[in-house]
Amino acid sequence: MTLLQVMPDDDPGRVLLRTRDHDRITEVLGACSVAFGRWPLRGAITPDTSPEEVLARYRAEVDELCAREGLNLVDVARLHPQESPEWEERAAEARSTFLEEHRHTEDEVRFFAHGTGCFYLRLDGRVHAVVCEAGDLLSVPAGTRHWFDMGPRPEFAAIRFFENEDGWVGDFTGDPIARRFPRLDALLAPEGAT
Ligand SMILES: CSCCC(=O)/C(O)=C/O
Ligand SMILES: [Fe+2]
C-alpha cells in the first residue's frame, strides 16, 4: 500500500507522520499543493506488456488528465528485474540518476501502473517521502526540490506526463540531502520485518 512518511528536513531520524491512509495522504500532500489520487487498476503488467498496451489501458484517464492540465506528451518509464549482471548495472545506474535532489521546470506528473517507487518531496522545511504503488497518481509542482528512489531491485511501470519534450530533465541542486534520508528499502523495512 501507499505510504507517506514526513520528517524534518534537518532531522531524518524524527518521524512526524507515517500513514498509509489514502485520504490522509491526499489531505497532507494537498496542503503543500501536491496532488495525490488513485486510478482503478486495469490488469497486471508483465515484462511482455508493451508501453502502447499500458497507455491503451489508461487511455480515458490519460486523455482527461492531459486535456485538464495542458499536458502534451506521455511515455512509460519501466524496469522489471532480470537475472543478469548487465541488468543489475543498468538498474543501479537508473537508480542513481534520480537519487540526487533536483527540480523540474514543469510539474512532475506520474501514474504508477505497476510496482513501487518513492518520491521524496522537500516542502515547508519537511521531507515528505511518498512510497507510490500501482494505482497512485502524483503531481508535484514545478520547481519543487525532490529526489526519487526506485530501490535496490527496481520494479515499476509509470506513465509520465509532460508539457514539453525536455520536461523530464532535472536541474540538480548539488545539495547532498538525499544521502541522509532513509532509502525506499529502509522505509519499508520495519513493516517487512514484522
Ligand atoms: C517514476 S518515473 C522516474 C522518476 C522521474 O521521472 C523523476 O523525475 C524523479 O524525480
Ligand atoms: Fe524528478
Ligand code: NI
Ligand atoms: Ni493502498
